[in-house]
Every structure is written in structure tokens, then in C-alpha cells.
Amino acid sequence: MSGFIIGITGGVASGKSEVTRRFEALGVTVADADLAARVAVAPGSQGLAEVVEQFGRDVLAADGSLDRAAMRRHVFGDEAARRRLEAIVHPRVRAALREACLAAPGAYAIAAIPLLAEGGGREAYPWLSRILVVDVPTDVQRSRVMARDRVDAELAQRMIAAQATRDQRLAIADDVIVNSGTVDALDAHVAALDRRYRAIAAQRV
Template sequence: MAAFCVGVTGGVASGKSEVTRRFEALGVRVADADLAARAAVAPGSDGLREVVSAFGADVLDADGGLDRAAMRRRVFADETARRRLEAIVHPRVREALRWQCESAPGAYAIAAIPLLAEGGGREAYPWLHRILVVDVPTAVQRARVMARDRVEADLAERMIAAQATRAQRLAIADDVVVNDGPLEALDRHVADLDRRYRALAGG
């Protein structure tokens, strides 16, 4: 079991997945909050029933699952709705991530948590030993969101504004990777961090 847990976070389109993929390639178990969030509102789950109770049946798609695109548009346009959804999903995600990390093999495990700063930071995740922030300038972030999600600039701006600021994320960081260059540069950063985390876990 992994007795040392590292939280990885960053803003939308910062490159968190590229970073966690490199940790996985080094044999580190990664517990993914996005996957845990999907499981939390999977068809037939208590979480989905709670979402329908809060928002109505029109949040479901034709197959009875959560219509994620419609839900995303709704919560990014209404902060009260976003907070209501997070109150349903976040506790389930925290519980799942802690179990996955603590039961993982190896010296340490990683919890990939995009909304770590927004979801309570260290107070909500007291079992994290380190927090790694993947940082990127806002202009780069906006361009990546527009290209990746095929959205207009105003929606990209709202998606970024709905999250914590760069300053808020950096305030909870123990370690920072600036991901504004070529992806190959991440290899060295992750290798250095892997050595550091293995040493900390062993010590």
C-alpha cells in the first residue's frame, strides 16, 4: 500500500494529463478525479439520482445517463448550479481517490484532481503529502481550451474564470511544473519529481 500520496492539479488545459501519463510510465499509480466523478454520477448511481433530484430530468440524455455537455453549459452559466453539483460530486470523489491511493502498490501514488483548489485544498484532502501544480499562462490556457473543446473565446474565458486563479493554485503548491513549452520538456521535470517523491516516501 502507498503510504505517500501526491495531489496533481492545474487549470483547464494546463496539461495535467500529460504530466500524469509520464508518472504512470514510471510505474506510479494515478487515481483520476475525472474518472471518479464519472463513476459518482454513473447510470443507476445514488449520485445521479441526487443530480436529477436537484436539477430535473432534463439533465439526462436519451440513454438515461448524465448529459455532460448540457450540464457543463448550465453550471458554467450559473455559479449556484455549479456549487450545487459540486456538493453532490466532490465528497464521492474524495472518498474514491483516497481509497485508490492508499490501496495502490509502490512507494507513492498520485491523485489527479483538477479542482483541488476549488474543492477545499489541503483541508478537504488532509491525506495528501504533497501538492504538484501544473501551471500555464492564461493566454496559453485559453488558446488550448478553444482548440481542444472547439468553443468560442467567451465560453473558454468563462470556463477559466469558473476555476481558481493561478495565484490560488500556486498558493497551495509544494511543487510546480510550468507547462508552456514543448511536451518533451515534461519528461525531465517528471523524472526529477519522481526521484524526489520516492525519496520522501522512503524517508
């Protein structure tokens, strides 16, 4: 068990998943915020009960699970509704990520948090030891979004603009991987950071 926890974040199509897969291949536990968010409102959960209490039963699918499309319609363009939903989901996600990381074996663990900058950064996650930002130039990011999602440049740019800016993410970074090259180039970056994190963790014992 280790209290040395790295938060990984990055914009859409920055390559966060490629980076976390490489850490996992080195034996590092990765707790995923997206998965934790789904668990937080799983059927039968207190989180889902609170969502229904706030938004009504029309956010449920026929099988009793959360109808994510209906939920998106509820909060789209409604800042107050979005904040109410986040007040239910985010504390549960933060708690689940921290618990999973603290219980992980090894020198350190990783919390993969796509919207870390948007979700309050260090203030919301004071238990993160370091923050690693997977960074790409905006033009590369836009090209990847267009190719991945088969959308035009205008929609890709809107998707990018809906998130924190590149500068906002870099402002909270302790470490940065610039992922503008091939995926194979990530191996050396991840291996170097793994060595650094293990060394830092060893000094903390």
C-alpha cells in the same frame, strides 16, 4: 500500499494529462477525478439517484444515464443549484480518489484533481501529502486553448477566467512544473520529481 499521495492540478491546457501519463509510465498509479466524477453518477448509482431527486428526471438521457448537457443547463448561472450538485458529487469523488490511492501499489500514488484549488484545496483534501501544480504563463495557456479547442482569444480568456487564478493555484503548491516548453521537456521534470517522491516516501516508512 502507500499513504504518500500527491495531488496534481493545473489550469485548462496546462498539460496535466501529459504530466500524469509520464508518471504512469514510471509505474505510478494515477487516480483521476474526472473519471471518479463520472462513476459517482453512473447509471444505477446512489449518486445518480440523488441527482434525480434534487433536479428531476429531465436530467436523464433516454438510456437512463445522466444527460450532462441538461445538467449543465440546470446549474449554469445558478450558484445554489451548482452547490447542490457539488454536494452530491464531490464527497464521492474525494472518497473514491483516496480509496484508489491508498490501495495502489508502489512508494506513492497520484490523485489528478483539475479543480483542486476551486474545490477547497488542502481543506477539502487533507489526506494529500503534497500538491504538484502544472503551471504555464497565461498567454501560453490562452494560445494552447485557442489551438486545442479552435476558439477565439476572447472565449479562451473566458475559459481561463472561469477557473482559479494562476496565483491561487501556486499558493497551494508544494512543487511546480513550469510547462511552457515542449512536451519532451517534461520527461526530465517528471523523472526528478519521481526520484524526490520515492525518497520522501522511503523516509516515511
